Amino acid sequence: MTVVAEFPDDVFSGRGPGETAGPRRRRIGILIFDGVKMLDFAGPAEVFVEANQTLSAYDVVLLSPDGRPVQTSIGVRVGVTCAVTDSGRFDTVVVPGSELSPAKFVTADLLAAARHLAGHTRRLTSICSGAYVLAHLGLLDGRRATTHWKFTRELARRFPRIRVDSDAIFVRDGLVYTSAGVAAGMDLALALVEEDHGADVARRVAQSLLVYMQRAGGQTQFSAALAGPTPRSPLVRSVVDLIWTDPSYPYTVQTLAAHARVSPRHLTRLFREELGSSPAEYVSEVRFAYARDRLDAGHTVTEAALLAGYGSGEAMRRAFVARLGVSPKKYQQRFRTTVRAEV
Secondary structure, X not given: OOOOOOOOHHHOOOOXXXXXXXXXXXXXXXEXXXXXXXXXXXXXXXXXXXXXXXXXXXXXXXXXXXXXXXXXXXOOEEOOOEEXXXXXXXXXXEEOOEOOOHHHHOOHHHHHHHXXXXXXXXXXXXXXXXHHXXXXXXXXXXXXXXXXXXXXXXXXXXXXXXXXXXXXXXXXXXXXXXXXXXXXXXXXHHHHHHHHHOHHHHHHHHHHHOOOOOOOOOHHHHOOOOOOOOOOOHHHHHHHHHHHHOOOOOOOHHHHHHHHOOOHHHHHHHHHHHHOOOHHHHHHHHHHHHHHHHHHOOOOHHHHHHHHOOOOHHHHHHHHHHXXXXXXXXXXXXXXXXXXXXX
């Protein structure tokens, strides 16, 4: 397994091969490739460059496996400074993700380039599905990590040695950092700036870019409701359909088992095998997803709580805070429109 090299701090002077000494600047290497998601690398790059408005902090270097320009997810061709093998050492390396599936964009050339960079950097980071590159190299084994919510379940399945956190915006484990999708790369970059130069510098960068220093809640608030496995058997399907037909009903495992004409124990076993949860947990998930859908449709918090089967608006508020880190009202204000409410 490739390990992230631990270089002395004075290695990261901002100097590439053959460059003369100068003010200490941290070199940020960003590995891009055909199909790379534009915002995955452009967002973090802007954060580091913006920090240079406050102090001489970073040199951002775009790299590709072979030194050739790459075509991004939006069709724009982007030139690079050099090939990975000619790039020297870095303070931080960023591996972004792609709109393409990992099976398509994680190529042998990309893995070889990332492996080389992992041995020539102090910190190693990934954005979105870039975590798959680190995972294939074994760099996330035994570590806590995250990626975009669309990929967390598959990442955990394919790489069981990774402790996948499906809700985190970004995760630090030692000197390896992973983040959720797209805009979360800017959250991670701001955290790195704060780690390097303090909260005041990071705050100025955030204010200049009009982004939050730290957003409320995790990435679950952005995910599709109940994006889990589907039932395999007609029996479990019938129970699931019943729950979705009326989420407000006070279901128990006994009432659900009676509907399916099996014992509660047998139904619980089937739910765990097919859905990865108990009947009670599934009811809770459906109720929450239904309440969130009602809020998205414009219902009030009280109406959504009633329709979803929560005993009160306060009970639903506790559920939202526990799951998303925000109240139902805050959630609705955040996702219902881009127009600011009148103060």
